[in-house]
Amino acid sequence: MEFEALKKETVLLNPLKNMERRSIPSEIRKDPLTGRTARICHFMKLSWPKPDFEKMTAGTETNCPFCAERIFEVTPHFPPEIIPEGRLTLDDMVLFPNLAPYDCLSAVATLGARHYIPMTEITADLIGRGFSLAMSFFRRVRDLKHHEAVYYLVNWNYMPVSGSSLIHPHLQVFSSASAPNIMVEELIAAKRYQDQNGSNYWEDLIQSETNSGERFLGKTGRTTWLSAYAPFGVAGDVLGVVEGAASTLDLTNQDLFDIGLGLTRAMAAYDDMGIYSFNLNFFTGAETDEFTRFHILFSPRTFFNPALGTPDIGALRNLYNETLCMAYPEDIAGVLKPYFE
Template identity: 30%
Template sequence: MLFTSVAKRARLHNPMKNFELEEQQIEYRLDPLTGESTLITPGRAEYVKKYFVEDEEALRRFFEESRASCPFCEENLWAKAARFPSDLIEEGVVKLGEVVAFPSLFAHSEYNAVIVLGKQHALRLSEFNRSILSQAISAAKVVLRRICEVDPDVKYAAFVINYLPPAGSSVAHPHAQLLASTIPFNRLQLLISKSRRYFEEQGRCYWHSLVEVEKERGERYLTRLGSVEWYLPYAPLRQNEIRATIPWKSSINDLSEDDINHFAEGIVRALRFYSSQGVGAFNLCLYSAQGEDPRYFWAGLEMASRPGVKPIYLNDIWSLPLLLNSNEVFEAPEVLCRKVKPFFEDR
């Protein structure tokens, strides 16, 4: 397993330092599985932090103004929520504890469920709890299992959360989605194909090797919660990225109740870290590939912070990631890990 890094520098006469000649350190890293490159520009985290921190007044106003017309609040939900066809879900919806799952009104895949995370319209990241997240993942599993029974060709699925507008959500009320398809999502297809190739060439599971190496090095490894391994990627694709993987299981359908609880617990800890940094918006994906051999592919989770809610906010997706498909982060994962790790220590 190769952890490739190339150090470069940019030189300029800086007007902010009386035009003194300045050298800025730049590091390119390649993901050890996919080969995707990431640009790390250290020393800029504090400069860009102002764009990621929430404007408290703007956030309060957004929550208040969106409440009356919210389709996911209880007084509106049952009139506005779509229903599954009876041959898929006989009752039309899936209710599990505080969460409710029903079809997305505007489908993003052949099968697309929305999962409302309880009755509370507004949550700060520190207010998300393990119970509600466990129920949400469990509801997604109920729907996915039924989808796979009705349509056995469906193999690819993702449980996702897009929280607040900077993360792509048009609805304030906390919710998740389940996407399921016969066609693999691009990211999932890349992970599957590269994992399979690694297994064929090396004779062992990439994910098992990765966890072993990260545990031994310790500089990006967070902890093991139950069976779920939590770590930071060597070549992050996004800001404040945190990942997890579940050994020897390739699908959400394979997760036990304990597995789901430990994924939820890790998400809560990650969100508490984000909250401590003033972050309020995030994206999350728990990806799944039904029928892929767990000897080479493990289901996993990726999550990242997004810019703060502001009257005029700065989008962190510009031409470099959007059109050139290259990635930039402002802090090395080893530095970030030292900040995140206390939130994953036993309490």
């Protein structure tokens, strides 16, 4: 397994120190699977001031469509040929069609009746049950042999910084025959890797990262947690790979809670840096794609300038899909690892 990095150096003169020469390092890394590049640059301490959450969330429950007093009035039903009972529920969690669908079978699942859950109060049990509700939707559409029942995906935008338009925690749950960009690249590359090497890329990655230990964070059940080598997020990414599972439907109920546990550890670590928002995606193969492994990517989201509300995604990332991370993923691993022990 090759972890390629191109090291660079910028020299500038500092007017505050009599034009002393200053050298600033940076690095361009290649994702070992796809070759996608990620820049490690713009180094800064991974620490942000936290806002006043009470002020931020105040009044947002007044018209919240996901709060208990409104959810059964305002959220739509699936047609009977998809879900005969209209919606799916698990305890106080509700899954219903997305009013703004991005695919044919597009749902939203609330993570319960509570309007605002601080990141540190999200439990493994809550995540496990939320994923479990999503799984019951996926099994339904699989059993229907729906033509879009190929890739079973969950996205989670937690808090507005990550792209969420509501405070009330909820998952985007969808099933599609059209795999999203990065996932397609990964699937093609993982298939090629298997054909060329006769082994599974993800199992090899687990082995290699566990042996080197540089980015290894820990294990929960059969999920291995790593600080991603070429992250998307400015504060790194936490990658969880499930051994032996090729697709979402291979996950057992125990896997869902084990994934939940790992995620709460990542959340605790990033909370201590002042981060309170994240994106999370499922990456899966189709049911017969034995060349891949189910993995989950947790990417913390923050601001470049919290006072101005400057997001952490600019032209470089938005239009080139070139990512930047403000610390070495190995150093980030050093910060995260104690939380996983």
